[in-house]
Amino acid sequence: MQLTITDVHKRYGDVVALDGPSFEVPSGSTFGVLGTNGAGKTTLFELLVGHDRPDGGTIEVGGLDVERAGHRVRERVGFLPEHTGFPAALTGREVLSIHARIRGLEDRHARIEDCLEIVGLTDAADRAVEGYSNGMGRRLGLAATLLAEPPVLVLDEPTAGLDPRGVAAFHRIIERIDRETDATVVLSSHVLSEVERLCDEVVVLQDGTLRAAGAVDDLRSNDGRVTVTVRPASEGDRPALLTVVRRYGDVTDTGDALEVACDRETAFDLVAALGESHRKLVDRFEVREPGLEAAFHEALENEDGDEPAETATTEEIPS
Numbered sequence: 001m002q003l004t005i006t007d008v009h010k011r012y013g014d015v016v017a018l019d020g021p022s023f024e025v026p027s028g029s030t031f032g033v034l035g036t037n038g039a040g041k042t043t044l045f046e047l048l049v050g051h052d053r054p055d056g057g058t059i060e061v062g063g064l065d066v067e068r069a070g071h072r073v074r075e076r077v078g079f080l081p082e083h084t085g086f087p088a089a090l091t092g093r094e095v096l097s098i099h100a101r102i103r104g105l106e107d108r109h110a111r112i113e114d115c116l117e118i119v120g121l122t123d124a125a126d127r128a129v130e131g132y133s134n135g136m137g138r139r140l141g142l143a144a145t146l147l148a149e150p151p152v153l154v155l156d157e158p159t160a161g162l163d164p165r166g167v168a169a170f171h172r173i174i175e176r177i178d179r180e181t182d183a184t185v186v187l188s189s190h191v192l193s194e195v196e197r198l199c200d201e202v203v204v205l206q207d208g209t210l211r212a213a214g215a216v217d218d219l220r221s222n223d224g225r226v227t228v229t230v231r232p233a234s235e236g237d238r239p240a241l242l243t244v245v246r247r248y249g250d251v252t253d254t255g256d257a258l259e260v261a262c263d264r265e266t267a268f269d270l271v272a273a274l275g276e277s278h279r280k281l282v283d284r285f286e287v288r289e290p291g292l293e294a295a296f297h298e299a300l301e302n303e304d305g306d307e308p309a310e311t312a313t314t315e316e317i318p319s
């Protein structure tokens with residue numbers, strides 16, 4: 001089911017949360033919404049699922065306007081909010097049973113078992129939720145979201161706060177949903193590698209505006225540039241090596257190595273030179289393709305030409 005966001009505006013008092021982004025989420029895709037803290041991701045999701053109204057612009061889910069057909073849209077969209085809470089004394093199965101009853105699901109027992117299995121909570125289904133880990137709680141939230149088999153899933157930072165195993169488990173679930181259903185999945189995240197792994201397309205928001213949009217593969221290689229990281233054979237070789245690599249591109253001295261940013265063609269020449277005439281100066285070198293991270297920082301570069309934000313060395317976007 002396709003989603004169409006057109007020139008959506010939302011402000012809270014003096015704060016402009018959304019300032020006119022427009023984009024489409026293709027039917028059946030897994031779609032990432034990226035952005036720094038306060039970029040407007042949660043606001044967008046609240047509008048998408050009909051919890052709040054835009055001040056201007058329109059949002060359509062499968063051709064239905066969210067404002068005009070709110071009830072019918074809500075039936076089509078499963079929402080996992082950023083923070084989920086369940087009554088602590090209930091078991092996971094009881095929580096799902098209540099959700100299924102509220103939605104008036106037929107054959108709900110079979111569906112509850114299916115959803116418990118999908119999120120890997122079958123064995124823990126009869127334990128009280130208060131004993132669940134953070135990751136189990138998120139997975140129970142996802143199970144509740146999946147119960148009615150909505151054609152659209154909106155997941156607000158689904159893996160935030162989970163440990164690496166919890167994150168990996170969540171990724172496998174989302175990949176399974178992608179493989180086995182026609183659902184359109186829209187998720188927000190601060191973790192770029194997660195978006196690269198899971199999503200077909202992304203948008204980057206900043207201060208409520210759209211800064212980049214496109215297929216992950218296109219954004220990743222948008223400028224055809226690569227980074228060649230060169231380690232000198234010894235500290236004494238560093239100055240001579242620096243003189244050589246400067247001829248090929250912009251050089252950053254990380255202390256540990258020299259990073260040369262250049263286009264792919266120039267990288268071939270540099271690698272040839274390092275492997276032949278300047279072999280003695282070099283301990284080792286590697287060539288890195290640009291990741292989504294580079295595209296993200298480029299998208300957030302100021303329009304007036306300021307330097308881009310410093311590239312993060314971890315997967316988390318600095319806030």
Ligand SMILES: Nc1ncnc2c1ncn2[C@@H]1O[C@H](COP(=O)(O)OP(=O)(O)OP(=O)(O)O)[C@@H](O)[C@H]1O
Nearest residue numbers: 012015016017035036037038039040041042043044
């Ligand atoms: N209910 C509200 N009242 C006032 N301001 C709000 C409200 N909700 C959001 N905002 C403001 O709107 C802007 C966008 O917030 P939003 O929560 O949508 O960003 P976000 O991209 O989801 O951020 P994060 O990654 O931190 O969750 C922020 O400046 C935020 O402070």
